[in-house]
Amino acid sequence: MSEMINNREYRQKVLKELIRELHNGKSVDEVKPKFEELIKGISVSEIAEMEQALIMEGMPVEEVQRLCDVHAAVFKGSIEEIHRQKNPEEVPGHPVHSFKLENVEIKKLVENEIKPQLERYKNGDTTVSLKDLEGAFKKLWEIDKHYSRKENLLFPYLEKYGITAPPKVMWGVDDEIREGIKEVNKILLSNDENKGMLLEKAEETLNKVVEMIFKEEKILFPMALETLTEDEWVEISRASNEIGYCLITPGGEWKPARADVAEKIQKEGIQPSENKGYVEFDAGCLTPEEINAMLNTLPIDITFVDKDGAVKYFTQGKERIFARPKTIIGRQVQNCHPPASVHIVEKIVEDLKSGKKDHEDFWIKMGEKYVYIRYFAVRNEKGEYLGVMEVTQDIGPIQKISGEKRLLSDD
Template identity: 45%
Template structure:
C-alpha cells in the first residue's frame, strides 16, 4: 500500500493520465491541509466538470489511502467535507430513476425529502426555541424529534447492507468504508443528543453544538448520496440487481416513508420459483432441499455460515431474525458486513479460529428489548482443517425468565 502514499511531486503527468493526476493532486492538497478555497480555484481552472466515473476512481484511491492512514474522526470529516465542497456543482449529472416510483433510488430520494422536511420544520426551529429557553417542554420536543430522526438508521442500513455489496462486486470499495463511517458518526450523534437531553444538566451549548452537527452532517450526506453514490450505483448495477435490492428492502424497513408503489420493471427475469425437490443424503438421514431449509428456518436461533475464505455462504431465514440479514450479503466478505468500527474484532476472531488458537467464542449483549447470546464456532473437517465459522444467535431473555418446572401441555 505504500506506493499510494506518495507526495504530489512524485506523480508523473502525461496525456492519458492528466486528469487523474490532477484529481489526486486535489486530494493530496486537502489531505495536507491546504486552504480549500485555493484548492477549489485550482480544481475549477485545471479540471472543471467531473464525471461519476472519475469520482468513482478517485473514491477508490481515497479509500486505499485513508485505510492506510487510519485517520481520526475529525480528520476524516475534515477531508470529506472539504473534498465535497470542491466537487459540489462540478459533477456532471446522469439520468437516474428518481422519478420511477418504487425503484430503490426513488425510495431513497423520497426518504431524503422527508428527512429534510423533519430538519427544516422541526429540528432547526426547536433548536432555536431551545437556545432561547431550555425548558422541560422544549427538551421533550427535541427528544421526540431525535426519536423520529433516528429512523435514518433504516435508510443507512439499506444503503450499507444492500447497495454497498453490489458496488464492492464491481470493485468499488470506497463507500463501504468511508461513507459507512460517516453514517455511524451521524447515528452516534443522534444517540448522544438523546442522552444529553434525557439527562440534561444545563449544558445548553453542548446540546446546541451536537444538534448543529447533526443537521450539517445529514444535509451533507444527502448531497453525497444523490450526486455521487446513487449515480455511481446506477452506472454499474444491473436491473436484476436493483430488483433484488427492492425485494429485500422490506426486511430492513424504511425511514419516515416508504416506496411510492411496487416497482414493476419491464424486464424481470429473476427465477422466483421455490427450491427444487432434490434430495441430500446425510450420514444420519435423507432430506429434500425444501425440508432442509424449513428445518433451518424454524430453529429458534439465527444461523450464519462463513466459509474458509471469510465469504458469507448461508444464513437461516426465520420469521423473527434478531439482526437484519439480506440476500445481498451472500458472496460478500464477512468483514464488509460489519460496521468499520467492529470489523477488527471479527478479523481477530477469524484469525484465532484459522490458527487453531480457539474453537469457539461467546458474546452477550442487550439489543433493543432482547438479551442476545451470540456464539461463534470454528468448523473443521475430519483432518482438523478449518472449513469456516458458524455464527449462532439467540434471544435468551425468555430462557432467563424460566422458573420452576413445566410438565403439561399449554392450553
C-alpha cells in the first residue's frame, strides 16, 4: 500500500474518487480516513499541486472546493512540518504576521462576542439586542480587508509560481463568507424579524469564518512562506496599507535584515584607489566607469556573493536573463531564493567555500532560451575564499552556430 501511496498518479486517482464520493453525498467523516492515508508524509505544496492538476484536467473549481472541509478535519498533525531556519512570519509587520494578528481578533469577535449573543438569542433571552448583533456583524465585515489583501496581493504571487487551484478554491469560500455576512446584516436591518433564518445563516457563516482561519494558517500561509521570496513579501507589505487591515494596526513596518555594503567595505579596510581614480589589476588599470561599462557590456549576467553570503554586486546588461532589483544588494543570498530551493543554494556555497568543488554548473530551458548557469568559487592568490560568482548566459544562439564566419556583416 505504501508504494502505491507514494505514486503521484495513484494519489490523483484517489483524490478524484474522494471528490466524487463527496459530490454523491458522503460526509467529511466518511472520507476523512482515506484522505488522511493519502496525504501521509507529503507537503502542503504537493497537495496543492495535486488539486491544481485536477482543475487543469477540467474538474470544476466548485468540485475541488468540496475538499476544503476534509482538509480542515485532517491537516492537524498529518502534514510533515516545513522546517525553516528563520521564521519571518513571527516578525511584526511581516504580511503573514499581520494576517495572523487579524485572525486572532476575528476569532475573538466570533467566539467571545457574536456566538454568545446568538446562543442567548436562540434560547429566548430577551436582553439580547438585535442592535448589538447588528453592530457586531458590521464589525465582522472588516474581514473584507483581510480577504482583499489575501486575494489581491498574496494570490497573484502564488499564481506566478503556477499555484492557482488553492487560491481559486479559497477565494470562492471568501465570497461565500462575504455574502453570508451581507445576508445576516440584511435580516438584522429588516423590520420583519425571522429568527430561524437569522440563526441558520449566522451560524453557517461564522463556522466558515473559523474554518477559513484554520485553512489559512495550516495550508495557505505555510505554502506561501515555502514559495515566495523575501523581495515578494516586501512588495506585499508595501502594498498592504492601500487596502487596509481588519481589526488591528500592524506592529510596525517589516524590513528584512540586510548588510550595508558600503559600511561593510569600510569595516574591511578597503579604501578607494588614490591613483587618480584608477583601479589597478594584475594586468593594467581601469577607471571605475570603464570597469562598470565593460561588465555591463558582457553578453552574460554576473552576480557576486561575498565570503559572508551577502550579495555585493551584479551586472546590468541590456538583455537580462533573471531580473534582479538593486534592493538585493546587501542581502543574504539564501533570502534571494524561494525557501523551497534554499537548501540547493546553501549546498552550492558550502561545496565551493570548503574547496570540495571549484565550480557547479546547471542548464535549463526557459521558454525559447537555453540558460547555462555556472557558479565559481572566487579565491585570491593565496587560495583564500572570497565568495561566489554566478555567471548566467543564454547559450541557445551559440548552439546554433555551424561552419565558419570570416566576413564582416553588412549591418
